Every structure is written in structure tokens, then in C-alpha cells.
Amino acid sequence: MDSPIPQWPKNEQPREKLRLHGARCLTDEELLAIFLRVGIKGKSAVALAKDLLHHFGGLPRLLASSPDEFVRIQGMGISKWAQIQAAYELVKRSLEDTLLQGSIFSDPGHVKEFLQAKIGSLPHEVFLCLYLDSCLHLIECQEIFRGSITKTAVYPREILKEALARNASAIIVAHNHPSGNPLPSAADQELTQTLIQALALVEIPLLDHCIVSKRGFFSFSQSGFIKYDQN
Incomplete structure (x- = not known):
């Protein structure tokens, strides 16, 4: 024994x-x-x-x-x-507090850690928006859509409305893949382009679209699909 x-x-x-x-x-x-x-x-x-x-x-x-x-x-x-x-x-709140206090570019790893802790292991798909101020500090993280294990209906108009309501200067969006594969689907890529174009109409840049899972993480920005000049 x-x-x-x-x-x-x-x-x-x-x-x-x-x-x-x-x-x-x-x-x-x-x-x-x-x-x-x-x-x-x-x-x-x-x-x-x-x-x-x-x-x-x-x-x-x-x-x-x-x-x-x-x-x-x-x-x-x-x-x-x-x-x-x-x-x-407590871990998730600590990570969120870190994003509230500094620019999201001060330590990009914090964004990844926060997103994986918040939604990476969920059994259902959710879609988050991280609204940022002019200094790229987090204003709020909002779960804006929730779906089944395979699909979430995301409406760019709603994201645009919520960003304007918070006077956001930029946003990051993220969702999880309960299947475990963090690579973007064709629908994910199409949604990203739609969001970039919709937000550009009101001069709010989409800084990144992140996909997280229990086993991985994908960033459209780090992979070169989204380009943003932080200067």
C-alpha cells in the first residue's frame, strides 16, 4: 500500500x-x-x-x-x-489583470496564456472579443457568442456594435476548437477577412484572431495573415 x-x-x-x-x-x-x-x-x-x-x-x-x-x-x-x-x-483572473495593466504587446505570451486558461479546455465552442484602448490595454474581455461543439454563429455586426459601445481603439478576437486541432478552417479564414474589412470602416484594427485548444494555439497575426504596425 x-x-x-x-x-x-x-x-x-x-x-x-x-x-x-x-x-x-x-x-x-x-x-x-x-x-x-x-x-x-x-x-x-x-x-x-x-x-x-x-x-x-x-x-x-x-x-x-x-x-x-x-x-x-x-x-x-x-x-x-x-x-x-x-x-x-484565480489563475485566470490574475492573467486578465496582467492584460488590464499593460499593453498587449508588452508580453504577447500573456495573451496566449490567458486565452488558453479561459477557453482552451471548454467542451463547447465560444467566441471572445478583447477590446483594447488607444494604449492597447485591455478594456474588457467579452464572450460574445457561444455555440455547439462544431460551430458558432458569429455576426460581425454585433462585434462592431460592441466595439463602438466600448470606444475600443483595436480588438483581438479568439475562439476555441473543442476537437483539439487549433488550425483555422476555411470558415475561420473567411470570418477573419470579413472582420478586418468591417472594422476598417470605423478605423478599428483587428490585431489578431487566435484559435486555442487543449493541445495547441494558432495566431493569425503570428502566422502572417494579419499585419499591424504598432508604431
């Missing part, structure tokens, strides 16, 4: 490893075990965390799990699900 964590050598216990070496030195199982706090009879919190990750197929699917899915696992209850979801929400 797996011995309880307090019986492990001190330097192998997840909390002690975190204290001594930082969070990056811990495995997914060890980080998750810190939230679980205790295991069940015959399994340490680390072993239980490993079982959870195996059951859901990794962290993205675990973080997107519903309470009903989560509590079906032996030893799991609604309180543990709530603790994990609260921590995940």
Missing part, C-alpha cells in the same frame, strides 16, 4: 519540495496533491492525484470537469472540486 505522505522523507513531500525549490519543480500530481491535502485508505494524496489525472486524461479535462463527473471518483467530494475550481479561477 502507498504510505501516507507524512511518512515520506521530508525532502520528497510535495509541500516541502514547494517550499525549498518552488512550484516549477513539482509534477502535476504533486501540485494537485497539495490541493487534495489527504488521500484515501491505501492511497496517498499523490497517488490519488495521479488516478484523477489518468481518469480525466490530463489537467485540462480535469479542470473543465463538472461537479457530477468529479464526485464519481472514489474519495472525491464537492469541496475538493470547489477548491480546485477556485484556484483555477
Whole structure:
């Protein structure tokens, strides 16, 4: 049987490893075990965390799990699900705060991290608009459309109306591919061109169209499909 964590050598216990070496030195199982706090009879919190990750197929699917899915696992209850979801929400809010405080070009990686955390693991497709001011700081991130697992109906007129209502100087749009493949479809490419043309009529540039999934990220801007001179 797996011995309880307090019986492990001190330097192998997840909390002690975190204290001594930082969070990056811990495995997914060890980080998750810190939230679980205790295991069940015959399994340490680390072993239980490993079982959870195996059951859901990794962290993205675990973080997107519903309470009903989560509590079906032996030893799991609604309180543990709530603790994990609260921590995940704090991460997303922290990333959004970073975008609110600085230009989106100050660290492009923050946009990717924020979008993947916010919508990358969702089982349904959503379409986001990030409205930016004249200094390219985030004004607001809005989920403007939600669709099925295969298709979202996106109306450029609605995006244009919402951008004008917020006095946006530029926007970034993003959506997720629940299938896992982040590459743009022909419809995605057509929509991007339609948005560029529609927004140009009111002098609001489309800076990027990002597609995120559990396994990848695609940027129309980084791939050369959208060109913007930030100077």
C-alpha cells in the first residue's frame, strides 16, 4: 500500500519540495496533491492525484470537469472540486489583470496564456472579443457568442456594435476548437477577412484572431495573415 505522505522523507513531500525549490519543480500530481491535502485508505494524496489525472486524461479535462463527473471518483467530494475550481479561477483572473495593466504587446505570451486558461479546455465552442484602448490595454474581455461543439454563429455586426459601445481603439478576437486541432478552417479564414474589412470602416484594427485548444494555439497575426504596425 502507498504510505501516507507524512511518512515520506521530508525532502520528497510535495509541500516541502514547494517550499525549498518552488512550484516549477513539482509534477502535476504533486501540485494537485497539495490541493487534495489527504488521500484515501491505501492511497496517498499523490497517488490519488495521479488516478484523477489518468481518469480525466490530463489537467485540462480535469479542470473543465463538472461537479457530477468529479464526485464519481472514489474519495472525491464537492469541496475538493470547489477548491480546485477556485484556484483555477484565480489563475485566470490574475492573467486578465496582467492584460488590464499593460499593453498587449508588452508580453504577447500573456495573451496566449490567458486565452488558453479561459477557453482552451471548454467542451463547447465560444467566441471572445478583447477590446483594447488607444494604449492597447485591455478594456474588457467579452464572450460574445457561444455555440455547439462544431460551430458558432458569429455576426460581425454585433462585434462592431460592441466595439463602438466600448470606444475600443483595436480588438483581438479568439475562439476555441473543442476537437483539439487549433488550425483555422476555411470558415475561420473567411470570418477573419470579413472582420478586418468591417472594422476598417470605423478605423478599428483587428490585431489578431487566435484559435486555442487543449493541445495547441494558432495566431493569425503570428502566422502572417494579419499585419499591424504598432508604431
